[in-house]
Amino acid sequence: MDSALIQQAKVVLANHFAYYLKAQNFHWNVEGADFLEYHDLFAKVYEEVYGQIDKLAEEIRSMDAYAPGSLMRMAQLSQIADENAVLSPREMAQRLLTDIEILQRSVMEAYHLAESEMNHGYSNYMAERQDAFAKHAWMLRSTLK
Numbered sequence: 001m002d003s004a005l006i007q008q009a010k011v012v013l014a015n016h017f018a019y020y021l022k023a024q025n026f027h028w029n030v031e032g033a034d035f036l037e038y039h040d041l042f043a044k045v046y047e048e049v050y051g052q053i054d055k056l057a058e059e060i061r062s063m064d065a066y067a068p069g070s071l072m073r074m075a076q077l078s079q080i081a082d083e084n085a086v087l088s089p090r091e092m093a094q095r096l097l098t099d100i101e102i103l104q105r106s107v108m109e110a111y112h113l114a115e116s117e118m119n120h121g122y123s124n125y126m127a128e129r130q131d132a133f134a135k136h137a138w139m140l141r142s143t144l145k
C-alpha cells in the first residue's frame with residue numbers, strides 16, 4: 001500500500017502530464033488573428049511543464065514506488081479535465097488558467113505530506129512547482145486582460 005505522499009506524488013505527475021498535453025494540444029490547434037501570440041504562449045507553458053515529467057516520475061521511483069507510465073493510469077489519476085473540442089484562443093488560455101488552481105492544490109497537498117514525512121527534497125521541489133505555476137498563471141492572466 002502506497003503512503004499518502006506516494007499516492008499524491010502520482011496525482012501530481014498525472015496532473016502535470018494531462019496539463020502538458022492540453023497546453024500542447026492548444027499550441028497545435030489554436031487559430032485566429034492572434035495565432036502567433038497564443039501559439040508561442042502555449043509553447044512556453046507546455047515546454048516548461050513537459051520538462052518536469054521525467055523528474056516527477058523519478059522522484060516517485062526514489063520513494064521506492066513505481067511511476068504511472070500508461071495513458072490509462074495517467075487518465076485515472078489526473079484531476080485535470082481532458083479537452084477534445086477546439087476552443088477559441090481566449091477560451092484556451094482561460095482553461096489553462098483555471099486548471100492551474102487544480103494543479104496548485106495538488107502540489108500544495110504534496111508539499112505538506114512531504115514536510116510531514118521530513119522529505120525536504122520533495123517538498124522543496126513542490127515549492128518550486130508552485131512558483132512555476134504562479135508564473136504561468138501570471139502570463140495567462142495578463143494575456144486575458
Ligand SMILES: [Fe+2]
Binds near residue numbers: 027043
Ligand atoms: Fe510546435
